[in-house]
Amino acid sequence: MITKEEVQHIAGLARIGVDEKDLDKFAADLSAVLDWIEELKEVEVEGVEPTAHITGMENRMREDAQIDFENKNAIVDLFPEKKDNYGKVKSVL
Amino acid sequence: MIKDLHNKLINKEITAVALAEEYFAAIEKNDKDIFAYLTLTRDLALEQARMVDGKIARGEEIGILEGIPGVVKDNLCVAGVRTTAASKILDNYIAPYDATAVARLKEAGAVILGKANMDEFAMGSSTEHSAYGPTKNPVDLGRVPGGSSGGSAAAVAAGEAVWALGTDTGGSIRQPASFCGVVGLKPTYGRVSRYGAIAMASSLDQIGPITKTVEDAAIVLSVISGEDKMDSTSAQSPAKDYTKFLTGSVAGMKIGVVKGYADSLGEEAKASFEKVVEKYKELGAEIQEIELPNVKYSLPVYYIIMPCEVSSNLARFDGVKYGMRAVDHKNTVLDFEPENRTLIETYLDSRRYGLGAETKRRIMLGTYALSSGYYDAYYLRAQKVRTLIKRDFEKAFEEVDLILTPTTPSPAFKFGEKSADPIEMYLEDVFTITANIVGVPAISVPGPLVEVDGKLLPQGFQLSAKWFDEENLLRAAHTYEIN
Numbered sequence: 001m002i003t004k005e006e007v008q009h010i011a012g013l014a015r016i017g018v019d020e021k022d023l024d025k026f027a028a029d030l031s032a033v034l035d036w037i038e039e040l041k042e043v044e045v046e047g048v049e050p051t052a053h054i055t056g057m058e059n060r061m062r063e064d065a066q067i068d069f070e071n072k073n074a075i076v077d078l079f080p081e082k083k084d085n086y087g088k089v090k091s092v093l
Numbered sequence: 094m095i096k097d098l099h100n101k102l103i104n105k106e107i108t109a110v111a112l113a114e115e116y117f118a119a120i121e122k123n124d125k126d127i128f129a130y131l132t133l134t135r136d137l138a139l140e141q142a143r144m145v146d147g148k149i150a151r152g153e154e155i156g157i158l159e160g161i162p163g164v165v166k167d168n169l170c171v172a173g174v175r176t177t178a179a180s181k182i183l184d185n186y187i188a189p190y191d192a193t194a195v196a197r198l199k200e201a202g203a204v205i206l207g208k209a210n211m212d213e214f215a216m217g218s219s220t221e222h223s224a225y226g227p228t229k230n231p232v233d234l235g236r237v238p239g240g241s242s243g244g245s246a247a248a249v250a251a252g253e254a255v256w257a258l259g260t261d262t263g264g265s266i267r268q269p270a271s272f273c274g275v276v277g278l279k280p281t282y283g284r285v286s287r288y289g290a291i292a293m294a295s296s297l298d299q300i301g302p303i304t305k306t307v308e309d310a311a312i313v314l315s316v317i318s319g320e321d322k323m324d325s326t327s328a329q330s331p332a333k334d335y336t337k338f339l340t341g342s343v344a345g346m347k348i349g350v351v352k353g354y355a356d357s358l359g360e361e362a363k364a365s366f367e368k369v370v371e372k373y374k375e376l377g378a379e380i381q382e383i384e385l386p387n388v389k390y391s392l393p394v395y396y397i398i399m400p401c402e403v404s405s406n407l408a409r410f411d412g413v414k415y416g417m418r419a420v421d422h423k424n425t426v427l428d429f430e431p432e433n434r435t436l437i438e439t440y441l442d443s444r445r446y447g448l449g450a451e452t453k454r455r456i457m458l459g460t461y462a463l464s465s466g467y468y469d470a471y472y473l474r475a476q477k478v479r480t481l482i483k484r485d486f487e488k489a490f491e492e493v494d495l496i497l498t499p500t501t502p503s504p505a506f507k508f509g510e511k512s513a514d515p516i517e518m519y520l521e522d523v524f525t526i527t528a529n530i531v532g533v534p535a536i537s538v539p540g541p542l543v544e545v546d547g548k549l550l551p552q553g554f555q556l557s558a559k560w561f562d563e564e565n566l567l568r569a570a571h572t573y574e575i576n
Binding site: 005006008011018020023032033034039043050051052053054069079081087 | 442
């Protein structure tokens with residue numbers, strides 16, 4: 001069972017703003033799913049390799065080279081706030 | 094269907110512009126009720142169609158998909174077009190580039206009519222989680238079209254598109270195809286580049302076609318598949334012309350039926366499935382019972398791996414570089430005091446108001462499972478069980494060529510029937526999820542209709558094949574369809 005305090009902590013880690021009144025509902029929903037996936041604890045996994053890539057593909061190397069993206073203005077246009085060609089954010093420090 | 098339209102185009106019975114206009118007229122007429130489309134791309138479509146007509150007028154040869162109109166799920170980028178993934182947080186997002194699958198369709202001359210509705214960020218099985226309202230099932234407007242690619246499936250079923258692109262993370266192409274009575278194909282993991290797909294769960298996501306026929310699915314797959322340098326997980330096998338493998342015969346093919354699977358079905362769905370098994374027998378396939386002992390853990394494995402990957406992928410939606418930015422400094426409860434409160438509140442409020450409830454649930458679940466002290470118990474254990482499930486499939490495929498199951502436990506359900514309880518909704522994916530867990534290709538094909546409350550509803554069956562064996566998969570599906 002997940003407590004309201006845990007939900008508040010998780011929401012903070014996930015950077016999702018939550019209202020005091022939402023905490024109970026999220027606690028109930030998350031607890032229900034966690035109870036349901038408990039079933040996995042019964043599986044014997046001693047010595048089993050975890051799957052890293054499902055078709056067994058390994059690292060693929062490429063040259064560390066810059067590729068120019070032509071449509072830069074379209075990216076700048078998406079900034080929620082901007083000054084000239086710079087994205088504007090709230091002060092970081 | 095695509096071949097017929099292609100012949101009409103080259104025989105000058107219809108122009109590509111007139112064909113596109115015909116589909117826009119169908120959308121105009123029906124989509125007020127169905128709501129398959131979030132955005133129409135009329136200018137783009139007509140410009141593409143005019144180019145095709147120019148080629149035909151000049152006597153040039155045209156490709157099979159040239160001038161054929163379709164729809165792209167709204168979590169796939171189309172350059173210069175609004176791409177929301179059905180989320181408020183991307184309400185104003187205009188994609189700066191094309192997804193590779195979209196670029197390949199454009200290159201092949203396919204006409205793009207618009208963007209299809211879906212569950213927000215592809216999380217859901219009914220489109221009820223779209224921030225813009227649900228799509229309705231064209232077969233019965235009181236029922237869901239399935240999800241998350243519900244808009245794509247409904248558009249094809251309603252005659253509002255010839256082909257559609259969807260994405261499938263746990264059944265999101267196949268389940269809506271089953272509910273709407275159309276064909277839905279999830280290719281092998283890596284067969285189609287994921288570049289330009291708004292990522293949900295990166296180790297499970299795959300793009301694929303939804304179409305009226307298996308042959309049409311093969312045509313679209315032939316165009317969108319193949320290696321892409323922009324997606325390092327795309328498979329290094331060249332694209333093939335999959336229509337070449339549609340021989341119309343399953344004689345001698347070995348098809349596995351999973352012991353105990355049909356028992357969980359309702360009576361009507363079970364009868365529909367048994368008819369499919371019978372038909373494959375009559376067509377000359379060898380039916381063999383197989384066991385997949387660890388498959389019962391697929392859903393819990395999925396509901397650990399998927400939310401973990403979701404929590405990581407969706408961290409990018411924070412109101413900084415694009416999408417909705419909200420700050421209201423109200424009500425938010427925090428158990429720590431940040432040094433830079435206004436910046437943190439930008440993240441908190443943008444995500445609070447921009448994301449829907451199901452999306453938040455999954456992000457939080459993943460954040461919890463990945464948080465300090467829980468990684469081994471959840472994510473790592475799930476990835477180990479995933480290996481066991483994969484071994485089950487490797488073993489089964491030593492004995493059989495294909496595995497046959499229902500696509501869904503029952504036909505389309507009614508609005509509101511499962512939306513109150515998240516786990517009820519999650520159980521929808523019980524048959525489809527394993528193909529994503531183990532990465533094999535799988536297709537849903539319309540089977541015999543099922544009667545519910547005096548109404549006949551579509552019910553799909555699902556075939557899955559060995560990794561990268563789309564050839565046999567499509568061949569068997571096509572053979573059923575034409576007989």
